Amino acid sequence: MRKFMALFRRExxxxxxxxxxxxxxxxxxxxxxxxxxxxVQAQVGGSLQLEALLAISILVWLPVLITVICMRLFAEExxxxxxxxxxxxxxxxxxxxxxxxxxxxxxxxxxLGGAMASLPMLVYLAPNIEAVDxxxxxxxxxxxxxxxxCCTAIGVLVSLLTRNQIVAAICCFWAICVPLMVKPLLxxxxxxxxxxxxxLSVEQHVLQYTGGILQVxxxxxxxxxxxxxxxxxxxxxxxxxxx
Amino acid sequence: xxxxxxxxxxxxxxxxxxxxxxxxxxxxxxxxxxPNGAGKTTTLRMLAGYLRxxxxxxxxxxxxxYDGEEDVRNRVGYLPENTPLYGEMRVxxxxxxxxxxxxxxxxxxxxxxxxxxVACDLRDRAQSMIRTLSKGYRQRVGLADCLLHEPPxxxxxxxxxxxxxxxxxxxxxxxxxxxxxxxxxxxxxxLSEAELLCDRVLIMNNGCIIAADTxxxxxxxxxxxxxxxxxxxxxxxxxxxxxxxLAGVRDVQCTQQSExxxxxxxxxxxxxxxxTQLFRLACMQGWELRELHAEQQHLEDVxxxxxxxxxxxxxx
Numbered sequence: 001m002r003k004f005m006a007l008f009r010r011e012x013x014x015x016x017x018x019x020x021x022x023x024x025x026x027x028x029x030x031x032x033x034x035x036x037x038x039x040v041q042a043q044v045g046g047s048l049q050l051e052a053l054l055a056i057s058i059l060v061w062l063p064v065l066i067t068v069i070c071m072r073l074f075a076e077e078x079x080x081x082x083x084x085x086x087x088x089x090x091x092x093x094x095x096x097x098x099x100x101x102x103x104x105x106x107x108x109x110x111x112l113g114g115a116m117a118s119l120p121m122l123v124y125l126a127p128n129i130e131a132v133d134x135x136x137x138x139x140x141x142x143x144x145x146x147x148x149x150c151c152t153a154i155g156v157l158v159s160l161l162t163r164n165q166i167v168a169a170i171c172c173f174w175a176i177c178v179p180l181m182v183k184p185l186l187x188x189x190x191x192x193x194x195x196x197x198x199x200l201s202v203e204q205h206v207l208q209y210t211g212g213i214l215q216v217x218x219x220x221x222x223x224x225x226x227x228x229x230x231x232x233x234x235x236x237x238x239x240x241x242x243x
Numbered sequence: 244x245x246x247x248x249x250x251x252x253x254x255x256x257x258x259x260x261x262x263x264x265x266x267x268x269x270x271x272x273x274x275x276x277x278p279n280g281a282g283k284t285t286t287l288r289m290l291a292g293y294l295r296x297x298x299x300x301x302x303x304x305x306x307x308x309y310d311g312e313e314d315v316r317n318r319v320g321y322l323p324e325n326t327p328l329y330g331e332m333r334v335x336x337x338x339x340x341x342x343x344x345x346x347x348x349x350x351x352x353x354x355x356x357x358x359x360x361v362a363c364d365l366r367d368r369a370q371s372m373i374r375t376l377s378k379g380y381r382q383r384v385g386l387a388d389c390l391l392h393e394p395p396x397x398x399x400x401x402x403x404x405x406x407x408x409x410x411x412x413x414x415x416x417x418x419x420x421x422x423x424x425x426x427x428x429x430x431x432x433x434l435s436e437a438e439l440l441c442d443r444v445l446i447m448n449n450g451c452i453i454a455a456d457t458x459x460x461x462x463x464x465x466x467x468x469x470x471x472x473x474x475x476x477x478x479x480x481x482x483x484x485x486x487x488x489l490a491g492v493r494d495v496q497c498t499q500q501s502e503x504x505x506x507x508x509x510x511x512x513x514x515x516x517x518x519t520q521l522f523r524l525a526c527m528q529g530w531e532l533r534e535l536h537a538e539q540q541h542l543e544d545v546x547x548x549x550x551x552x553x554x555x556x557x558x559x
Contacts, residue, residue, distance in 0.1 A: 006343035010329075019330065085388070086323045088291045089315045089344040235457030241295040243254070 003091045004099050012102025025111045028065045032057045032115045052210040055140035058115050063176040067077040067112045069104045070155025071169035078163035093237045101156050108148045116141050141211035146222040153229035160236045244269045244426040250299030252285050260283040261450040272422045274437035275430040277447035278550050287400050291321035320389030324400040332408030348451040359387040379410030400427040448550045461545050468538040471517050473507045476531040489520045509529045
Protein backbone atom coordinates (compact mmCIF):
# COMPACT_ATOMS: atom_id res chain seq x y z
CA MET A 1 0.00 0.00 0.00
CA ARG A 2 2.94 2.31 0.78
CA LYS A 3 4.31 1.82 -2.71
CA PHE A 4 0.89 2.38 -4.28
CA MET A 5 0.40 5.59 -2.32
CA ALA A 6 3.87 6.86 -3.27
CA LEU A 7 3.10 6.34 -6.95
CA PHE A 8 -0.45 7.71 -6.65
CA ARG A 9 0.79 10.87 -4.95
CA ARG A 10 3.44 11.36 -7.61
CA GLU A 11 0.83 11.07 -10.34
CA UNK A 12 -1.31 13.72 -8.65
CA UNK A 13 1.72 15.94 -8.09
CA UNK A 14 2.78 15.68 -11.73
CA UNK A 15 -0.63 17.01 -12.78
CA UNK A 16 -1.50 19.48 -10.06
CA UNK A 17 1.97 20.96 -9.54
CA UNK A 18 1.99 22.16 -13.12
CA UNK A 19 -0.39 24.42 -15.03
CA UNK A 20 -1.43 21.45 -17.17
CA UNK A 21 -4.02 20.14 -14.72
CA UNK A 22 -5.63 23.48 -13.96
CA UNK A 23 -5.72 24.63 -17.57
CA UNK A 24 -7.20 21.32 -18.72
CA UNK A 25 -9.92 21.33 -16.06
CA UNK A 26 -10.71 24.99 -16.76
CA UNK A 27 -10.96 24.38 -20.52
CA UNK A 28 -13.06 21.26 -19.94
CA UNK A 29 -15.49 23.11 -17.66
CA UNK A 30 -15.75 26.05 -20.05
CA UNK A 31 -16.33 23.75 -23.03
CA UNK A 32 -19.02 21.69 -21.27
CA UNK A 33 -20.68 24.87 -19.97
CA UNK A 34 -20.74 26.44 -23.41
CA UNK A 35 -22.08 23.25 -25.01
CA UNK A 36 -24.74 22.99 -22.32
CA UNK A 37 -25.91 26.58 -22.80
CA UNK A 38 -26.06 26.10 -26.57
CA UNK A 39 -28.08 22.93 -26.07
CA VAL A 40 -30.47 24.61 -23.65
CA GLN A 41 -31.05 27.55 -25.99
CA ALA A 42 -31.53 25.25 -28.96
CA GLN A 43 -34.14 23.15 -27.27
CA VAL A 44 -36.42 25.57 -25.45
CA GLY A 45 -39.71 23.66 -25.13
CA GLY A 46 -37.99 20.39 -26.02
CA SER A 47 -38.34 17.07 -24.25
CA LEU A 48 -34.94 16.57 -22.55
CA GLN A 49 -34.54 17.54 -18.94
CA LEU A 50 -31.86 19.95 -17.86
CA GLU A 51 -29.70 17.38 -16.03
CA ALA A 52 -29.69 15.07 -19.05
CA LEU A 53 -28.57 17.93 -21.28
CA LEU A 54 -25.70 18.69 -18.91
CA ALA A 55 -24.67 15.02 -18.74
CA ILE A 56 -24.66 14.74 -22.54
CA SER A 57 -22.68 18.00 -22.80
CA ILE A 58 -20.07 16.54 -20.44
CA LEU A 59 -20.06 13.25 -22.37
CA VAL A 60 -19.19 15.12 -25.58
CA TRP A 61 -16.02 16.59 -24.03
CA LEU A 62 -15.05 13.64 -21.84
CA PRO A 63 -12.73 12.03 -24.45
CA VAL A 64 -10.69 15.24 -24.61
CA LEU A 65 -10.26 15.40 -20.82
CA ILE A 66 -9.28 11.73 -20.58
CA THR A 67 -6.94 11.95 -23.58
CA VAL A 68 -5.02 14.87 -22.08
CA ILE A 69 -4.39 13.00 -18.84
CA CYS A 70 -3.80 9.54 -20.30
CA MET A 71 -1.51 10.45 -23.19
CA ARG A 72 1.42 11.12 -20.85
CA LEU A 73 0.89 8.37 -18.28
CA PHE A 74 3.31 5.78 -19.63
CA ALA A 75 4.43 7.45 -22.86
CA GLU A 76 6.26 10.16 -20.90
CA GLU A 77 7.91 7.63 -18.58
CA UNK A 78 9.06 5.63 -21.59
CA UNK A 79 10.37 8.70 -23.41
CA UNK A 80 12.36 9.97 -20.44
CA UNK A 81 13.56 6.50 -19.43
CA UNK A 82 12.15 6.76 -15.89
CA UNK A 83 10.11 3.63 -16.61
CA UNK A 84 13.37 1.69 -16.24
CA UNK A 85 14.12 3.03 -12.76
CA UNK A 86 10.46 2.59 -11.81
CA UNK A 87 10.28 -1.05 -12.87
CA UNK A 88 13.60 -2.06 -11.35
CA UNK A 89 12.38 -1.28 -7.84
CA UNK A 90 10.40 -3.90 -5.98
CA UNK A 91 7.06 -2.45 -7.13
CA UNK A 92 4.82 -4.92 -8.94
CA UNK A 93 3.63 -4.14 -12.46
CA UNK A 94 0.02 -4.34 -11.24
CA UNK A 95 0.69 -1.70 -8.59
CA UNK A 96 2.24 0.62 -11.17
CA UNK A 97 -0.73 0.30 -13.54
CA UNK A 98 -3.29 0.67 -10.75
CA UNK A 99 -1.59 3.70 -9.20
CA UNK A 100 -1.36 5.46 -12.56
CA UNK A 101 -4.98 4.59 -13.32
CA UNK A 102 -6.18 5.90 -9.95
CA UNK A 103 -4.14 9.07 -10.38
CA UNK A 104 -5.71 9.67 -13.80
CA UNK A 105 -9.18 8.85 -12.48
CA UNK A 106 -8.75 11.32 -9.62
CA UNK A 107 -8.02 14.04 -12.15
CA UNK A 108 -10.98 13.03 -14.31
CA UNK A 109 -13.24 13.07 -11.23
CA UNK A 110 -12.09 16.60 -10.41
CA UNK A 111 -13.01 17.64 -13.96
CA LEU A 112 -16.36 15.85 -13.85
CA GLY A 113 -17.18 17.14 -10.37
CA GLY A 114 -16.33 20.69 -11.41
CA ALA A 115 -18.49 20.46 -14.51
CA MET A 116 -21.44 18.96 -12.62
CA ALA A 117 -21.14 21.50 -9.81
CA SER A 118 -21.20 24.36 -12.27
CA LEU A 119 -24.87 23.69 -13.03
CA PRO A 120 -26.26 26.10 -10.41
CA MET A 121 -24.15 28.87 -11.93
CA LEU A 122 -25.31 27.97 -15.42
CA VAL A 123 -28.92 28.00 -14.24
CA TYR A 124 -28.33 31.50 -12.94
CA LEU A 125 -26.93 32.56 -16.30
CA ALA A 126 -29.90 31.06 -18.17
CA PRO A 127 -32.95 32.65 -16.47
CA ASN A 128 -35.47 30.70 -18.53
CA ILE A 129 -34.49 27.49 -16.69
CA GLU A 130 -36.12 26.35 -13.49
CA ALA A 131 -34.78 24.47 -10.45
CA VAL A 132 -32.30 21.60 -10.60
CA ASP A 133 -33.29 18.00 -9.78
CA UNK A 134 -30.38 16.87 -7.56
CA UNK A 135 -31.29 13.17 -7.77
CA UNK A 136 -31.25 13.26 -11.56
CA UNK A 137 -27.95 15.12 -11.48
CA UNK A 138 -26.43 12.50 -9.18
CA UNK A 139 -27.80 9.65 -11.31
CA UNK A 140 -26.29 11.14 -14.46
CA UNK A 141 -23.07 11.86 -12.59
CA UNK A 142 -22.79 8.25 -11.41
CA UNK A 143 -23.14 6.94 -14.96
CA UNK A 144 -20.61 9.47 -16.22
CA UNK A 145 -18.15 8.24 -13.58
CA UNK A 146 -18.63 4.66 -14.78
CA UNK A 147 -18.08 5.72 -18.40
CA UNK A 148 -15.00 7.71 -17.35
CA UNK A 149 -13.61 4.69 -15.47
CA CYS A 150 -13.97 2.58 -18.59
CA CYS A 151 -12.51 5.22 -20.93
CA THR A 152 -9.58 6.00 -18.60
CA ALA A 153 -8.70 2.30 -18.46
CA ILE A 154 -8.66 2.28 -22.28
CA GLY A 155 -6.43 5.39 -22.18
CA VAL A 156 -3.98 3.72 -19.77
CA LEU A 157 -3.68 0.72 -22.06
CA VAL A 158 -3.15 2.83 -25.18
CA SER A 159 -0.52 4.99 -23.40
CA LEU A 160 1.46 1.82 -22.67
CA LEU A 161 1.74 0.98 -26.34
CA THR A 162 3.83 3.96 -27.45
CA ARG A 163 6.58 6.27 -26.22
CA ASN A 164 5.42 9.24 -28.31
CA GLN A 165 2.90 11.46 -26.54
CA ILE A 166 1.37 12.79 -29.77
CA VAL A 167 0.80 9.27 -31.07
CA ALA A 168 -0.54 8.30 -27.64
CA ALA A 169 -2.93 11.28 -27.68
CA ILE A 170 -4.32 10.52 -31.14
CA CYS A 171 -4.69 6.80 -30.39
CA CYS A 172 -6.20 7.48 -26.96
CA PHE A 173 -8.76 9.89 -28.38
CA TRP A 174 -9.97 7.51 -31.05
CA ALA A 175 -9.88 4.47 -28.78
CA ILE A 176 -12.02 6.33 -26.25
CA CYS A 177 -14.39 7.57 -28.95
CA VAL A 178 -15.16 4.01 -30.08
CA PRO A 179 -17.29 3.04 -27.05
CA LEU A 180 -18.92 6.48 -27.04
CA MET A 181 -19.84 6.15 -30.72
CA VAL A 182 -20.83 2.51 -30.61
CA LYS A 183 -24.48 3.26 -31.42
CA PRO A 184 -23.93 5.30 -34.59
CA LEU A 185 -21.20 2.88 -35.65
CA LEU A 186 -23.35 -0.21 -35.20
CA UNK A 187 -26.35 1.53 -36.75
CA UNK A 188 -24.60 1.34 -40.11
CA UNK A 189 -24.42 -2.46 -39.82
CA UNK A 190 -27.50 -4.09 -41.33
CA UNK A 191 -29.65 -6.47 -39.24
CA UNK A 192 -28.54 -4.99 -35.88
CA UNK A 193 -31.72 -4.50 -33.89
CA UNK A 194 -32.61 -1.15 -32.31
CA UNK A 195 -32.87 -2.88 -28.92
CA UNK A 196 -29.23 -3.98 -29.12
CA UNK A 197 -28.15 -0.48 -30.12
CA UNK A 198 -29.98 1.02 -27.15
CA UNK A 199 -28.43 -1.47 -24.75
CA LEU A 200 -24.91 -0.61 -25.93
CA SER A 201 -25.40 3.13 -26.33
CA VAL A 202 -23.46 5.18 -23.77
CA GLU A 203 -25.72 8.14 -24.40
CA GLN A 204 -28.79 5.98 -23.70
CA HIS A 205 -27.27 4.77 -20.42
CA VAL A 206 -26.62 8.35 -19.28
CA LEU A 207 -30.15 9.40 -20.20
CA GLN A 208 -31.62 6.41 -18.34
CA TYR A 209 -29.72 7.23 -15.17
CA THR A 210 -30.63 10.92 -15.25
CA GLY A 211 -34.25 9.81 -15.76
CA GLY A 212 -34.09 7.67 -12.62
CA ILE A 213 -33.95 4.29 -14.42
CA LEU A 214 -31.09 2.60 -12.56
CA GLN A 215 -30.22 -0.61 -14.39
CA VAL A 216 -27.51 -3.09 -13.46
CA UNK A 217 -26.33 -4.28 -16.94
CA UNK A 218 -24.61 -0.98 -17.89
CA UNK A 219 -22.77 -1.01 -14.55
CA UNK A 220 -21.59 -4.58 -15.17
CA UNK A 221 -20.63 -3.69 -18.74
CA UNK A 222 -18.46 -0.70 -17.79
CA UNK A 223 -16.84 -2.42 -14.82
CA UNK A 224 -16.06 -5.49 -16.92
CA UNK A 225 -14.46 -3.43 -19.68
CA UNK A 226 -12.49 -1.45 -17.07
CA UNK A 227 -11.12 -4.58 -15.41
CA UNK A 228 -10.36 -6.17 -18.78
CA UNK A 229 -8.44 -3.11 -19.98
CA UNK A 230 -6.42 -2.81 -16.77
CA UNK A 231 -5.64 -6.53 -16.79
CA UNK A 232 -4.45 -6.23 -20.40
CA UNK A 233 -2.37 -3.17 -19.44
CA UNK A 234 -0.60 -5.14 -16.70
CA UNK A 235 0.12 -7.96 -19.15
CA UNK A 236 1.45 -5.49 -21.74
CA UNK A 237 3.74 -3.95 -19.12
CA UNK A 238 5.00 -7.39 -18.10
CA UNK A 239 5.60 -8.36 -21.70
CA UNK A 240 8.65 -6.04 -21.93
CA UNK A 241 10.61 -8.69 -20.03
CA UNK A 242 9.92 -11.34 -22.61
CA UNK A 243 9.61 -9.63 -25.97
CA UNK B 244 28.11 -11.90 -5.46
CA UNK B 245 26.92 -11.70 -9.08
CA UNK B 246 26.78 -14.91 -11.02
CA UNK B 247 25.66 -15.17 -14.65
CA UNK B 248 25.24 -18.63 -16.14
CA UNK B 249 24.77 -19.27 -19.88
CA UNK B 250 22.54 -16.24 -20.27
CA UNK B 251 21.08 -15.40 -23.67
CA UNK B 252 18.60 -12.74 -24.69
CA UNK B 253 16.80 -12.44 -28.00
CA UNK B 254 14.68 -9.55 -29.22
CA UNK B 255 12.44 -11.35 -31.65
CA UNK B 256 14.88 -13.24 -33.84
CA UNK B 257 17.76 -10.90 -33.09
CA UNK B 258 20.19 -12.29 -30.51
CA UNK B 259 21.44 -9.46 -28.25
CA UNK B 260 23.30 -11.65 -25.75
CA UNK B 261 24.54 -15.15 -26.58
CA UNK B 262 25.18 -17.58 -23.76
CA UNK B 263 27.43 -15.48 -21.56
CA UNK B 264 28.74 -16.61 -18.16
CA UNK B 265 30.77 -14.67 -15.63
CA UNK B 266 31.11 -14.02 -11.91
CA UNK B 267 31.72 -10.86 -9.95
CA UNK B 268 33.19 -11.50 -6.52
CA UNK B 269 32.29 -9.53 -3.42
CA UNK B 270 34.00 -6.14 -3.26
CA UNK B 271 35.17 -6.19 -6.87
CA UNK B 272 34.72 -3.45 -9.44
CA UNK B 273 34.20 -5.10 -12.79
CA UNK B 274 33.95 -3.15 -16.03
CA UNK B 275 31.85 -4.27 -18.95
CA UNK B 276 33.39 -2.96 -22.17
CA UNK B 277 32.28 -3.26 -25.74
CA PRO B 278 31.26 -1.28 -28.81
CA ASN B 279 27.71 -0.01 -29.27
CA GLY B 280 25.30 -2.91 -29.74
CA ALA B 281 27.61 -5.40 -28.04
CA GLY B 282 24.92 -6.34 -25.52
CA LYS B 283 26.21 -4.48 -22.45
CA THR B 284 23.00 -2.63 -21.59
CA THR B 285 20.87 -5.72 -22.22
CA THR B 286 23.12 -7.68 -19.84
CA LEU B 287 22.86 -5.02 -17.16
CA ARG B 288 19.09 -4.79 -17.62
CA MET B 289 18.81 -8.53 -17.07
CA LEU B 290 20.87 -8.27 -13.90
CA ALA B 291 18.70 -5.40 -12.65
CA GLY B 292 15.50 -7.36 -13.31
CA TYR B 293 14.17 -5.07 -16.04
CA LEU B 294 14.47 -7.83 -18.65
CA ARG B 295 14.38 -11.58 -18.26
CA UNK B 296 16.91 -13.80 -19.99
CA UNK B 297 15.63 -15.90 -22.89
CA UNK B 298 17.83 -18.67 -21.50
CA UNK B 299 20.22 -19.13 -18.57
CA UNK B 300 20.17 -17.91 -15.00
CA UNK B 301 21.27 -14.83 -13.09
CA UNK B 302 22.11 -15.02 -9.38
CA UNK B 303 22.59 -11.95 -7.19
CA UNK B 304 23.96 -12.60 -3.73
CA UNK B 305 22.91 -16.23 -4.13
CA UNK B 306 19.30 -15.39 -5.07
CA UNK B 307 17.98 -16.65 -8.38
CA UNK B 308 16.79 -13.72 -10.50
CA TYR B 309 13.96 -15.80 -11.94
CA ASP B 310 12.38 -17.17 -8.76
CA GLY B 311 13.25 -14.34 -6.39
CA GLU B 312 12.80 -11.32 -8.62
CA GLU B 313 11.77 -8.98 -5.81
CA ASP B 314 14.62 -10.15 -3.56
CA VAL B 315 17.06 -9.54 -6.38
CA ARG B 316 15.78 -6.02 -6.94
CA ASN B 317 16.24 -5.29 -3.24
CA ARG B 318 19.86 -6.43 -3.51
CA VAL B 319 20.70 -4.31 -6.53
CA GLY B 320 21.12 -0.57 -6.97
CA TYR B 321 20.68 0.12 -10.68
CA LEU B 322 21.68 3.30 -12.49
CA PRO B 323 20.44 3.21 -16.09
CA GLU B 324 22.19 4.97 -18.94
CA ASN B 325 21.65 8.77 -19.00
CA THR B 326 20.28 8.73 -15.42
CA PRO B 327 16.55 9.22 -15.97
CA LEU B 328 15.04 11.36 -13.20
CA TYR B 329 11.84 13.32 -12.61
CA GLY B 330 12.95 16.88 -13.37
CA GLU B 331 9.95 18.48 -11.66
CA MET B 332 10.89 17.02 -8.26
CA ARG B 333 13.37 18.31 -5.71
CA VAL B 334 16.35 16.12 -4.82
CA UNK B 335 15.18 15.19 -1.30
CA UNK B 336 11.60 14.76 -2.48
CA UNK B 337 12.79 12.42 -5.24
CA UNK B 338 14.78 10.34 -2.76
CA UNK B 339 11.74 10.13 -0.44
CA UNK B 340 9.64 8.95 -3.39
CA UNK B 341 12.22 6.36 -4.40
CA UNK B 342 12.65 5.17 -0.83
CA UNK B 343 8.92 4.62 -0.48
CA UNK B 344 8.86 2.70 -3.75
CA UNK B 345 11.60 0.51 -2.32
CA UNK B 346 9.40 -0.15 0.71
CA UNK B 347 11.56 1.66 3.26
CA UNK B 348 10.06 2.68 6.61
CA UNK B 349 9.73 6.42 7.15
CA UNK B 350 12.23 6.82 10.01
CA UNK B 351 14.84 4.60 8.39
CA UNK B 352 14.31 6.39 5.09
CA UNK B 353 14.99 9.80 6.63
CA UNK B 354 18.27 8.58 8.10
CA UNK B 355 19.30 6.93 4.85
CA UNK B 356 18.51 10.03 2.79
CA UNK B 357 20.74 12.11 5.06
CA UNK B 358 23.48 9.49 4.74
CA UNK B 359 23.36 9.24 0.93
CA UNK B 360 23.20 13.03 0.56
CA VAL B 361 26.48 13.16 2.50
CA ALA B 362 28.00 10.21 0.62
CA CYS B 363 27.20 11.76 -2.75
CA ASP B 364 28.04 15.31 -1.65
CA LEU B 365 24.52 16.53 -2.34
CA ARG B 366 23.71 18.23 0.95
CA ASP B 367 23.80 21.71 -0.60
CA ARG B 368 21.48 20.60 -3.40
CA ALA B 369 18.89 18.70 -1.37
CA GLN B 370 16.20 21.30 -2.03
CA SER B 371 17.14 22.02 -5.66
CA MET B 372 14.81 21.10 -8.48
CA ILE B 373 16.34 18.19 -10.37
CA ARG B 374 15.84 19.88 -13.75
CA THR B 375 18.08 22.77 -12.64
CA LEU B 376 21.01 20.48 -11.75
CA SER B 377 24.07 19.99 -13.91
CA LYS B 378 24.70 16.57 -15.44
CA GLY B 379 27.28 15.76 -12.80
CA TYR B 380 24.85 16.49 -9.99
CA ARG B 381 22.10 14.52 -11.74
CA GLN B 382 24.49 11.59 -11.89
CA ARG B 383 25.07 11.94 -8.16
CA VAL B 384 21.32 11.96 -7.54
CA GLY B 385 21.07 8.74 -9.54
CA LEU B 386 23.87 7.21 -7.48
CA ALA B 387 22.24 8.41 -4.24
CA ASP B 388 19.06 6.65 -5.34
CA CYS B 389 21.05 3.46 -6.01
CA LEU B 390 22.56 3.55 -2.51
CA LEU B 391 19.35 4.42 -0.68
CA HIS B 392 18.24 0.90 0.24
CA GLU B 393 21.80 -0.25 1.02
CA PRO B 394 22.11 -2.85 -1.73
CA PRO B 395 25.25 -4.99 -1.73
CA UNK B 396 25.53 -4.74 -5.55
CA UNK B 397 25.62 -1.66 -7.74
CA UNK B 398 24.98 -1.94 -11.48
CA UNK B 399 25.92 1.24 -13.30
CA UNK B 400 25.30 1.70 -17.01
CA UNK B 401 27.80 4.22 -18.37
CA UNK B 402 27.93 6.33 -15.21
CA UNK B 403 30.20 9.01 -16.67
CA UNK B 404 28.67 9.40 -20.12
CA UNK B 405 28.15 13.01 -21.19
CA UNK B 406 30.05 14.52 -18.25
CA UNK B 407 32.86 17.06 -18.53
CA UNK B 408 36.35 16.03 -17.34
CA UNK B 409 35.89 17.53 -13.86
CA UNK B 410 32.55 15.84 -13.39
CA UNK B 411 33.99 12.55 -14.65
CA UNK B 412 36.74 12.80 -12.03
CA UNK B 413 34.22 13.53 -9.28
CA UNK B 414 31.93 10.65 -10.23
CA UNK B 415 34.92 8.33 -10.58
CA UNK B 416 36.14 9.26 -7.09
CA UNK B 417 32.65 8.62 -5.76
CA UNK B 418 32.51 5.17 -7.39
CA UNK B 419 35.95 4.33 -6.00
CA UNK B 420 34.80 5.28 -2.51
CA UNK B 421 31.69 3.10 -2.93
CA UNK B 422 33.81 0.11 -3.87
CA UNK B 423 34.89 -0.26 -0.25
CA UNK B 424 31.41 -1.41 0.71
CA UNK B 425 29.80 -2.56 -2.53
CA UNK B 426 30.29 -4.95 -5.41
CA UNK B 427 30.15 -2.88 -8.59
CA UNK B 428 29.52 -3.87 -12.18
CA UNK B 429 29.73 -0.94 -14.56
CA UNK B 430 29.66 -0.52 -18.29
CA UNK B 431 31.73 2.16 -19.96
CA UNK B 432 33.06 3.32 -23.29
CA UNK B 433 35.97 5.12 -21.65
CA LEU B 434 38.77 2.58 -21.60
CA SER B 435 41.10 4.64 -19.45
CA GLU B 436 38.30 4.74 -16.91
CA ALA B 437 38.09 0.95 -16.89
CA GLU B 438 41.86 0.75 -16.46
CA LEU B 439 41.73 3.18 -13.55
CA LEU B 440 38.62 1.93 -11.78
CA CYS B 441 38.20 -1.76 -12.43
CA ASP B 442 39.77 -4.77 -10.82
CA ARG B 443 38.69 -6.82 -13.83
CA VAL B 444 37.17 -6.08 -17.22
CA LEU B 445 34.89 -8.11 -19.45
CA ILE B 446 34.98 -7.24 -23.14
CA MET B 447 31.79 -7.95 -25.06
CA ASN B 448 31.23 -8.04 -28.78
CA ASN B 449 28.21 -9.30 -30.73
CA GLY B 450 26.56 -10.50 -27.53
CA CYS B 451 29.51 -12.65 -26.39
CA ILE B 452 32.22 -12.11 -23.81
CA ILE B 453 35.42 -12.26 -25.83
CA ALA B 454 37.90 -11.47 -23.08
CA ALA B 455 37.81 -11.36 -19.29
CA ASP B 456 40.79 -10.49 -17.12
CA THR B 457 42.48 -7.70 -15.23
CA UNK B 458 43.21 -4.59 -17.33
CA UNK B 459 46.96 -5.28 -16.96
CA UNK B 460 46.66 -8.86 -18.14
CA UNK B 461 44.41 -7.88 -21.03
CA UNK B 462 46.87 -5.22 -22.13
CA UNK B 463 49.38 -8.03 -22.72
CA UNK B 464 46.96 -10.13 -24.70
CA UNK B 465 48.03 -9.12 -28.20
CA UNK B 466 49.63 -11.87 -30.14
CA UNK B 467 53.36 -11.42 -30.34
CA UNK B 468 53.57 -10.16 -26.79
CA UNK B 469 55.58 -6.97 -26.50
CA UNK B 470 56.25 -4.11 -28.84
CA UNK B 471 60.00 -3.65 -28.34
CA UNK B 472 62.04 -0.59 -29.25
CA UNK B 473 65.86 -0.60 -29.29
CA UNK B 474 68.69 1.58 -30.61
CA UNK B 475 71.75 -0.33 -31.74
CA UNK B 476 75.00 0.92 -33.27
CA UNK B 477 75.72 -1.25 -36.32
CA UNK B 478 75.21 -1.65 -40.07
CA UNK B 479 71.48 -1.36 -40.70
CA UNK B 480 71.26 -4.39 -43.03
CA UNK B 481 73.23 -6.62 -40.65
CA UNK B 482 71.15 -5.52 -37.69
CA UNK B 483 67.88 -6.15 -39.53
CA UNK B 484 69.00 -9.58 -40.77
CA UNK B 485 70.22 -10.65 -37.31
CA UNK B 486 67.12 -9.44 -35.51
CA UNK B 487 64.83 -11.24 -37.95
CA UNK B 488 66.62 -14.50 -37.08
CA LEU B 489 65.62 -14.25 -33.42
CA ALA B 490 62.99 -16.74 -32.27
CA GLY B 491 59.41 -15.48 -32.08
CA VAL B 492 60.21 -12.06 -33.52
CA ARG B 493 57.87 -10.44 -36.10
CA ASP B 494 57.29 -7.12 -37.87
CA VAL B 495 60.90 -5.93 -37.65
CA GLN B 496 61.40 -2.32 -38.75
CA CYS B 497 64.88 -0.80 -38.81
CA THR B 498 65.47 2.90 -39.40
CA GLN B 499 68.89 4.47 -39.88
CA GLN B 500 69.56 7.23 -37.34
CA SER B 501 72.42 9.72 -37.16
CA GLU B 502 75.96 8.72 -36.12
CA UNK B 503 75.52 5.08 -37.16
CA UNK B 504 72.67 4.24 -34.81
CA UNK B 505 69.80 2.04 -35.97
CA UNK B 506 66.36 2.29 -34.39
CA UNK B 507 64.72 -1.14 -34.24
CA UNK B 508 61.01 -1.75 -33.64
CA UNK B 509 59.69 -5.27 -33.44
CA UNK B 510 57.00 -7.48 -31.98
CA UNK B 511 58.77 -9.94 -29.73
CA UNK B 512 57.77 -12.70 -27.30
CA UNK B 513 56.14 -11.48 -24.10
CA UNK B 514 57.36 -11.54 -20.49
CA UNK B 515 60.68 -9.86 -21.43
CA UNK B 516 61.97 -12.78 -23.54
CA UNK B 517 62.24 -10.61 -26.66
CA UNK B 518 64.25 -7.95 -24.86
CA THR B 519 66.61 -10.59 -23.40
CA GLN B 520 67.21 -12.05 -26.86
CA LEU B 521 67.91 -8.63 -28.32
CA PHE B 522 70.33 -7.75 -25.52
CA ARG B 523 72.25 -11.04 -26.02
CA LEU B 524 72.39 -10.47 -29.78
CA ALA B 525 73.91 -7.02 -29.30
CA CYS B 526 76.49 -8.43 -26.87
CA MET B 527 77.41 -11.34 -29.17
CA GLN B 528 77.79 -9.08 -32.20
CA GLY B 529 79.67 -6.46 -30.23
CA TRP B 530 77.12 -3.78 -31.09
CA GLU B 531 76.57 -0.94 -28.70
CA LEU B 532 73.06 -0.70 -27.26
CA ARG B 533 71.81 2.63 -25.93
CA GLU B 534 68.10 1.98 -25.62
CA LEU B 535 65.97 -1.10 -25.02
CA HIS B 536 62.38 -1.00 -23.76
CA ALA B 537 58.95 -2.52 -24.23
CA GLU B 538 56.23 -0.04 -25.17
CA GLN B 539 53.36 -0.16 -22.73
CA GLN B 540 50.20 -1.44 -24.36
CA HIS B 541 46.90 0.05 -23.34
CA LEU B 542 43.54 -1.58 -22.98
CA GLU B 543 42.51 0.56 -25.93
CA ASP B 544 44.79 -1.45 -28.23
CA VAL B 545 43.38 -4.73 -26.99
CA UNK B 546 39.84 -3.41 -27.23
CA UNK B 547 40.39 -2.34 -30.84
CA UNK B 548 42.09 -5.63 -31.67
CA UNK B 549 39.29 -7.68 -30.16
CA UNK B 550 36.29 -5.75 -31.36
CA UNK B 551 37.43 -4.53 -34.78
CA UNK B 552 39.58 -7.47 -35.77
CA UNK B 553 42.53 -5.08 -36.05
CA UNK B 554 44.85 -7.72 -34.64
CA UNK B 555 44.80 -11.15 -33.18
CA UNK B 556 44.77 -12.19 -29.57
CA UNK B 557 46.37 -15.15 -27.93
CA UNK B 558 43.31 -16.31 -26.02
CA UNK B 559 39.83 -14.91 -26.15
